[in-house]
Amino acid sequence: MDGLPGSVGTSASFSLRLGQTMFSSASLLFMSLGVEFYSYTAFCYLVTIMGLVIPWSFTLALVDGYSVLVKCPIRQPGILLIIVVGDWVLSTLTLAAACSTASVVDLLLNTHGSFCPPKLCSRSKVHLECNESHAQLHSSCQR
Numbered sequence: 001m002d003g004l005p006g007s008v009g010t011s012a013s014f015s016l017r018l019g020q021t022m023f024s025s026a027s028l029l030f031m032s033l034g035v036e037f038y039s040y041t042a043f044c045y046l047v048t049i050m051g052l053v054i055p056w057s058f059t060l061a062l063v064d065g066y067s068v069l070v071k072c073p074i075r076q077p078g079i080l081l082i083i084v085v086g087d088w089v090l091s092t093l094t095l096a097a098a099c100s101t102a103s104v105v106d107l108l109l110n111t112h113g114s115f116c117p118p119k120l121c122s123r124s125k126v127h128l129e130c131n132e133s134h135a136q137l138h139s140s141c142q143r
Contacts, residue, residue: 009073017061042100049097
């Protein structure tokens with residue numbers, strides 16, 4: 001594990017964990033601001049998972065930062081197993097949350113606003129207008 005980039009207790013792992021914390025925080029922030037996410041289960045699920053990923057990643061970033069400072073990487077098999085299993089579970093849950101959120105957004109955009117609350121629709125107005133103009137252009141080409 002000494003030569004593996006990104007292994008626990010290295011500066012690469014520290015950078016990756018900080019990036020994971022920042023992107024998870026950004027996801028949670030954008031979901032929570034201005035959109036009524038609580039009315040859709042998929043969005044609530046994404047917020048819940050990001051709420052679990054942020055402290056996990058931040059804690060491991062602190063551990064990695066400490067390991068880099070004292071120049072003593074973690075080598076205990078039990079701790080490494082906990083980190084691997086935790087990462088595996090959270091990455092699977094994050095993938096499921098991202099997929100379910102993407103499918104709900106696709107459904108909302110393809111129904112042309114009939115199920116879309118006003119705050120959410122106003123944010124995606126440009127996208128909807130682009131879709132409508134694309135559909136009109138495509139229908140005129142088929143004639």
